[in-house]
Amino acid sequence: MAHDWSDPSGLYALVGEFNTPEELMHAAEAARHAGYRKMDAYSPFPIHGLSEAIGFRDTKVPWTVFMFGLLGVTTGYTLQWWTSVIDYPLNVGGKPLNSIPPQPYHPIFNAKNFERASQDKFFLAVEAVDPHYDAKKIEKVMKEHGAVEVSECEY
Amino acid sequence: MAKVKDRKLNDLLITGDQSYGSIDHSVGRMVLDQKIHTTAWFKWLTVGVMGTGLLGLSIAWLLWQGIGIWGNNVPSAWGFDIINFVWWIGIGHAGTLISAILLLLRQQWRNSINRFAEAMTIFAVMCAGLYPLLHTGRPWNAYWLFPYPNILGMWPQWRSPLMWDVFAVSTYFSVSAVFWFVGLIPDFATLRDKSTNKHAKLIFAILSMGWRGSNQHWHRYEQMYLLLAGLSTPLVLSVHSIVSFDFAISIVPGWNVTVFPPYFVAGAVFAGFAMVLTWLIPVRKAYKLDHLVTDRHLDWMAKILLATGLIVFYGYILEVFYSWYSGNFYEYKLLIDTRFKGMYSWAYWALIFCNGVVPQLFWIPKMRKNIWALMIISQVVSVGMWLERFVIIPMSLTNNYLPSSDKPYYPSTWDFAMFLGTIGFFIFLMFLFIRFLPVINMFEVKDLLYKLGGKKEYVNQDETVEVK
Numbered sequence: 001m002a003h004d005w006s007d008p009s010g011l012y013a014l015v016g017e018f019n020t021p022e023e024l025m026h027a028a029e030a031a032r033h034a035g036y037r038k039m040d041a042y043s044p045f046p047i048h049g050l051s052e053a054i055g056f057r058d059t060k061v062p063w064t065v066f067m068f069g070l071l072g073v074t075t076g077y078t079l080q081w082w083t084s085v086i087d088y089p090l091n092v093g094g095k096p097l098n099s100i101p102p103q104p105y106h107p108i109f110n111a112k113n114f115e116r117a118s119q120d121k122f123f124l125a126v127e128a129v130d131p132h133y134d135a136k137k138i139e140k141v142m143k144e145h146g147a148v149e150v151s152e153c154e155y
Numbered sequence: 156m157a158k159v160k161d162r163k164l165n166d167l168l169i170t171g172d173q174s175y176g177s178i179d180h181s182v183g184r185m186v187l188d189q190k191i192h193t194t195a196w197f198k199w200l201t202v203g204v205m206g207t208g209l210l211g212l213s214i215a216w217l218l219w220q221g222i223g224i225w226g227n228n229v230p231s232a233w234g235f236d237i238i239n240f241v242w243w244i245g246i247g248h249a250g251t252l253i254s255a256i257l258l259l260l261r262q263q264w265r266n267s268i269n270r271f272a273e274a275m276t277i278f279a280v281m282c283a284g285l286y287p288l289l290h291t292g293r294p295w296n297a298y299w300l301f302p303y304p305n306i307l308g309m310w311p312q313w314r315s316p317l318m319w320d321v322f323a324v325s326t327y328f329s330v331s332a333v334f335w336f337v338g339l340i341p342d343f344a345t346l347r348d349k350s351t352n353k354h355a356k357l358i359f360a361i362l363s364m365g366w367r368g369s370n371q372h373w374h375r376y377e378q379m380y381l382l383l384a385g386l387s388t389p390l391v392l393s394v395h396s397i398v399s400f401d402f403a404i405s406i407v408p409g410w411n412v413t414v415f416p417p418y419f420v421a422g423a424v425f426a427g428f429a430m431v432l433t434w435l436i437p438v439r440k441a442y443k444l445d446h447l448v449t450d451r452h453l454d455w456m457a458k459i460l461l462a463t464g465l466i467v468f469y470g471y472i473l474e475v476f477y478s479w480y481s482g483n484f485y486e487y488k489l490l491i492d493t494r495f496k497g498m499y500s501w502a503y504w505a506l507i508f509c510n511g512v513v514p515q516l517f518w519i520p521k522m523r524k525n526i527w528a529l530m531i532i533s534q535v536v537s538v539g540m541w542l543e544r545f546v547i548i549p550m551s552l553t554n555n556y557l558p559s560s561d562k563p564y565y566p567s568t569w570d571f572a573m574f575l576g577t578i579g580f581f582i583f584l585m586f587l588f589i590r591f592l593p594v595i596n597m598f599e600v601k602d603l604l605y606k607l608g609g610k611k612e613y614v615n616q617d618e619t620v621e622v623k
Contacts, residue, residue: 040371043368044345050370054370058375061382062382065379080313083302083311087308087310088308092314095314
């Protein structure tokens with residue numbers, strides 16, 4: 001039953017005073033076992049386990065923080081993306097306009113079928129910077145030795 | 156009625172015959188009993204007020220005349236303003252380290268020093284923020300730094316570390332301020348209930364926002380405090396990393412180094428702990444708080460100084476190494492011609508002495524217990540950290556790729572006036588803090604006393620000492 005705040009009289013609660021946190025905790029547990037739910041404990045510092053003793057469980061704060069964090073991240077990223085990709089695109093150092101955090105990259109990942117290098121196939125790459133680089137000759141050597149496929153891989 | 160005295164307090168984080176009431180008394184009386192503040196407090200406040208006046212004067216003259224009154228000029232477009240900005244912001248980092256990182260690591264010795272260090276953080280960031288703001292030359296246009304739709308159709312340059320600075324420092328300030336205030340709420344409630352003065356009671360009643368120590372309050376408080384610590388931890392690491400990017404992302408010799416972020420963060424904590432010690436030692440003596448801030452606290456802070464000092468010293472050694480190993484002529488020229496034997500080489504060698512050599516004294520346990528040694532070494536470290544930024548900024552700017560850069564940097568009188576002014580402003584704020592806010596987190600220390608005293612034991616609350 002809700003309290004009528006316009007009425008200054010009336011009973012709010014029965015309050016017990018304790019000397020130690022343990023006594024308070026045991027009293028709270030006992031009151032909870034006796035079936036009371038509308039109660040709260042008051043202490044000069046936080047007492048661990050008291051929430052459980054009283055039966056108070058609450059996750060409003062973490063959820064609020066999480067939702068606002070999510071809102072902040074989304075707003076911040078959208079602002080940066082919209083201003084630098086849509087509204088005022090500006091080439092800085094040749095970087096992509098929408099530069100999400102970079103991924104570990106190596107040009108060999110562009111090679112055909114290369115995802116199987118970590119599974120069940122074997123690859124040999126002769127780099128274009130080699131002073132003797134000659135695509136036809138290398139392909140011939142590779143084919144002679146059983147290469148299933150020879151393809152060019154770009155940066 | 157067993158008292159805490161009978162128990163062996165673990166590690167002496169709290170000494171003497173203490174009860175909940177005596178802790179409230181020894182901290183609370185600094186606010187509630189205004190008579191205990193002697194003329195020494197007033198003298199120091201006067202120093203602070205004079206410094207603040209000097210700061211006001213320097214700013215007024217700067218706004219009137221423009222930044223030509225400073226020694227900054229091409230090639231040294233950055234001078235005292237950026238040196239002091241980095242110095243102050245670094246000092247702030249000890250507060251966040253103590254309040255956030257040590258909380259996550261469950262280091263309970265932080266409880267009696269966190270409030271003090273957090274106050275220092277906020278005041279130091281205030282001093283730091285002034286410099287880049289005034290360095291813009293037209294601070295009344297500072298809002299241009301923020302993204303807002305404007306008639307120029309322009310947006311901030313998101314790829315510039317100077318832009319990251321704006322967001323890092325402003326976020327750092329706001330999070331630190333929230334963290335500080337949230338931590339103060341339960342203590343404001345204690346002061347509200349202890350206070351006998353009508354006006355003080357009203358002010359603390361408003362500030363404590365109706366705090367009644369309910370289990371629901373504590374439950375939400377602890378959730379929030381932990382989350383704030385979780386948010387501040389990456390923040391404290393990123394703020395100074397970003398400050399270091401202001402340098403590291405450029406191509407100036409001596410700046411373009413990957414070691415800068417960790418080296419700057421360690422330097423910040425180093426400078427911050429030195430400043431915490433500089434303040435805590437006299438304050439705990441003057442206000443008889445040595446039962447709450449014990450020799451054990453000072454010992455551990457000295458160890459952190461030693462550890463972060465070693466990281467910083469490693470950074471200096473690495474700077475020498477890479478200028479040779481990089482094979483870059485200009486890096487090598489900077490090291491030999493400017494740092495080792497140039498006109499500013501005294502600053503470089505003084506830096507090595509202050510930050511590299513002197514803190515090694517903390518290997519000796521006696522030094523970590525000696526108040527005078529702690530005080531003097533802390534001051535030496537503060538000087539050293541200022542010199543570090545001097546070595547980084549004008550030295551690199553006055554010796555790099557072109558002969559036209561070989562022009563010495565001389566700070567002007569106004570550079571010194573503004574630096575002294577911010578120190579004065581810091582002193583002013585700290586002395587107000589000492590008199591009007593609880594300098595030690597009372598409820599956290601009571602919690603610590605309860606945990607140290609052993610849960611079964613009786614820590615009597617009836618013995619609350621009345622404020623006279």
